[in-house]
Amino acid sequence: MIYLAILAGTLVIGGLVLTSLIAKNMAPGNKRLAMETERLKEDMDTWVTKLVPIDKEELELFSLGQDKQVLRKGVTTTAKGIFTTIYHEPVLAYSYRQYLGKAEKPNALLYARTAEHEYIFWIKKGTATLFIDSQEVGTLSRDGILKGKRTGKVIAQLKPGKEAMQPVEIGGKEVGNLTTSIVKAEKGLHERAFSFIRPDISDKEEQLFLALALEELVKRAVGS
Numbered sequence: 001m002i003y004l005a006i007l008a009g010t011l012v013i014g015g016l017v018l019t020s021l022i023a024k025n026m027a028p029g030n031k032r033l034a035m036e037t038e039r040l041k042e043d044m045d046t047w048v049t050k051l052v053p054i055d056k057e058e059l060e061l062f063s064l065g066q067d068k069q070v071l072r073k074g075v076t077t078t079a080k081g082i083f084t085t086i087y088h089e090p091v092l093a094y095s096y097r098q099y100l101g102k103a104e105k106p107n108a109l110l111y112a113r114t115a116e117h118e119y120i121f122w123i124k125k126g127t128a129t130l131f132i133d134s135q136e137v138g139t140l141s142r143d144g145i146l147k148g149k150r151t152g153k154v155i156a157q158l159k160p161g162k163e164a165m166q167p168v169e170i171g172g173k174e175v176g177n178l179t180t181s182i183v184k185a186e187k188g189l190h191e192r193a194f195s196f197i198r199p200d201i202s203d204k205e206e207q208l209f210l211a212l213a214l215e216e217l218v219k220r221a222v223g224s
Helices: 002-024 030-047 056-061 203-222
Strands: 062-073 077-085 090-102 105-113 118-124 127-132 135-140 145-148 154-158 165-170 173-179 194-197
Touching (some): 030 090, 030 105, 056 062, 056 194, 062 090, 062 203, 090 203, 105 203, 127 203, 135 203, 145 203, 165 203, 173 203
Antiparallel strands (some): 077 090, 105 118, 145 154, 165 173
16 A cells, blocks of 8 residues: 555656646746746857857858857757857857757747847747747748738848858848858867848848848757
8 A cells, every 4th residue: 555655646646747848848928928037038148258249341251160169959949149250250049949849830938138139939839939039020921931921021031041151131122141060169260140231231131131140040959
């Protein structure tokens, strides 16, 4: 009887732990989303000190290299890191957390910041709602098409790669190219992330360009 009681108690405790684990990794609703985002921000404050502002020169030097990169895969996937220039200057930090769901249509939260802007991607079944500086911009599909919140029309797009590059179009014009290379942890100079940036790219176009590039680079880094 004692052994049965112990076994029953163990099963109850195991069930509670499993239930708690599942609840913790379920995709949050709108209210919990704000709490989860704040948690990612507070955590980032502990490992990000200062980021170099991204001007035209820094954008051209933006690399595939990352500092403080951490990737954990278990029941769900979490990742964080700081993208640097080819000279190892920190320019963009991100934190990613995936929740329970199908691998091909993930539920996840991606928070990122530069020295001047903040990006939030709330991903439900593979489609992301994009916020820049707390303003909802629109929805980003799994294949890199960003549609505006107000119009529902395509405002930016990461196009399929041609050769080793993926063109990024904003407002119907190509503003830059993202390399299709995979990040490699090597010493010395890192490979540039962008092979071409329009010399007349505007601040707004730069924000959208970085948003599409960031989502794609993080997707590659976590293997999703």
